[in-house]
Amino acid sequence: MNKEEQVLMGFRDLFNKIVWLNKLKMEKSLKGYKSSEVHCIEYIERNVDSNVTKLAEAFYMTRGAMSKITKKLLKKDIIESYQKQDNKKEIYFRLTKQGKEVYKIHEKLHKEFQERDKAVFEQITEEQFNSMLSFIEKYRRHLDAEIKKTGIDIKSK
Template sequence: MDKRQLLIEEYLNLANEIILRNKPEMEKELQGFTLNELEVIEHIAKIPDPNVTKLAEAGYMTRGAISKLTKKLIARDIISTYQREDNKKERYFQLTENGKKINDKHERLHEKWLQRDASVFETMTKDEFDTVFRFIGRYRELIRNEKKEKHV
């Protein structure tokens, strides 16, 4: 098999294995929330002035999907909307107190998993990290440029 294809398959398999491994604990600790909802909550916590477009780009979802998810989260008092003084047309999102609690719980799970998997990262050298980051960066840049060219 071509090494390039094998590398992509191994990366995707690893990502799926991580998700499968973490999913039961995530579902138990954050019962009633889908992975997409948790991702939106996480992005709202991290992105400055998050709006539908920014959330769609960050989560690789459509704006329509983000609109549906945010409506559900608003109805559940997890997020709320606001407008900036300089832009009265655009709606932005922020976490409510309930949303902050969910996000904190989610972040604690990620920390727990990092600690659980620490032995893998402890053995990696700076050069190994740099190589992996360079590869991912180049690949993502290729995809971004391709996407830009299609929209021009």
């Protein structure tokens, strides 16, 4: 296996382990919510004037799929919709009081996970962080270009 394959396999393995380890606690603390719903809640809280289009773009999903998620969250009274005075066409979302509680639980869990993994990150030098971040950005730009080459506008799906 060459180094490129080792890096990609390493990323996949790390990601899968993080997901598996976090999933147990997330499912227990956020019972009744799917991962996609929780991440949608997080996005809405962190981004003003979130709408189906912005959410779909952020999660590389179709607007139809994101619309289903937002409808579930509206039904659960986790988010509410609103319109702006100057734009009655567009529908935006914000968290309800209950939605803010779910968001707080999610944030608390993320802090616990960061604390759990702190020992590893404390050993990383500034130079190593910069090198990793540089690689991630280069790879992200490459993948964006490859996505563009497909001719499929995933943002308008």
